[in-house]
Amino acid sequence: MLRDLLFPEESPRRSSLGRMVNQSTVLLMVSIGALILLLALLILFHQNSNATKGYLLRNLERERSQLLLEQEVLNMQVAKAQAMEKIENDRQVQTMIPVKNPRYTSNEAPVESQNPVNL
Numbered sequence: 001m002l003r004d005l006l007f008p009e010e011s012p013r014r015s016s017l018g019r020m021v022n023q024s025t026v027l028l029m030v031s032i033g034a035l036i037l038l039l040a041l042l043i044l045f046h047q048n049s050n051a052t053k054g055y056l057l058r059n060l061e062r063e064r065s066q067l068l069l070e071q072e073v074l075n076m077q078v079a080k081a082q083a084m085e086k087i088e089n090d091r092q093v094q095t096m097i098p099v100k101n102p103r104y105t106s107n108e109a110p111v112e113s114q115n116p117v118n119l
Helices: 001-007 016-080 084-088
Strands: none
Touching: none
């Protein structure tokens, strides 16, 4: 039936107006159906890519939180290594010679103004 509507047999007489309307209606319906199917497939692929990006984003956030935790642990280890008690007990620090007659500065006048340098 669809073949008869789309491809009528060639006859010497002219096609009737009703047959041409039927053909154009069927062609229009097929075109609209094809467009709807195409748009549905495009939406499906777009939603699939969005879902995939969501999973990737969640994995990256999980990795980021693990790396931040690892960085915090490393920062604590650095702080422990730089602790004053550990530095004071270090053999190299204990062998240093103490300073004789230390000279301290005050906040009243800058150091540059106490000892001017001639250029």
